Amino acid sequence: MRPVRTAARALLASIFVVDGIRTLARPEARAETARPLTDRVTPLLERTDPRLPTDPLTLVRVKAVADVVAGLALATGRFTRPAAAVLAAGLIPHTATDKGDRDHLLKNLGLLGGLLLAAVDTEGRPGLRYRTTHAVDRSQRSVRRAVRTARREAKIAAASAAAARKLPG
Structure with a gap:
């Protein structure tokens, strides 16, 4: 079962790593897409800690870095459960800001399901x-x-x- 888990995690993580790298290369387009959500989150971030970044470009970059790091951790089998949880948490706002069609929504829901399974997988150990x-x-x-x-x-x-x-x- 271990080779299947390893392959499944690598396949699941690949979309997050590739998308994170693409976003880091060109964050402007994603920042414009995420602006409606970041505008709603900005007051909460400012109340929580005024030092936190609130501009959409920085928030998109932070999410992209988190996706790449967590995706690599999931793909390599290091900290798989926390990495899957981070990716799942980051997928929710991404899905909310995605103005795509129903296929994108279903794809994101499928990815979320896979990440939730990976987040609770104990690899057969108690x-x-x-x-x-x-x-x-x-x-x-x-x-x-x-x-x-x-x-x-x-x-x-x-x-x-x-x-x-x-x-x-």
């Missing part, structure tokens, strides 16, 4: 929730076992002490 739940269960069983053993040992010690008191001497 996830963090499973591991923590089972670690808690194991520790609770160990504690119960230790309590039973301690009670048994205390009964044996009490019986031994009572028997020792009855002995002459």
Whole structure:
């Protein structure tokens, strides 16, 4: 299954890497397309931190760099789950600003589905929730076992002490 995962991640990431590089080469066209969204987000960014960039050209470049870095991470198998989450988060505003036809919307929704699958894929290993739940269960069983053993040992010690008191001497 590993070769299939590797190939699927590389194929999924390729569109983001290529699109990010194209956007970095010519960000002006994408900035004009993204302007309606960036105009709505600008007040929120200014309230959050006045030092954050608010011009559409810079925001488009930041998203393009994030797409390239996260796409390369996903394609190479490094930090795959966070990389897929970053790409999925960046795809949502991209889809909202895309004035294309229904085919573009469906393509983006398909990519989003693939990214969501990649974001939750644990490669057959148990996830963090499973591991923590089972670690808690194991520790609770160990504690119960230790309590039973301690009670048994205390009964044996009490019986031994009572028997020792009855002995002459």
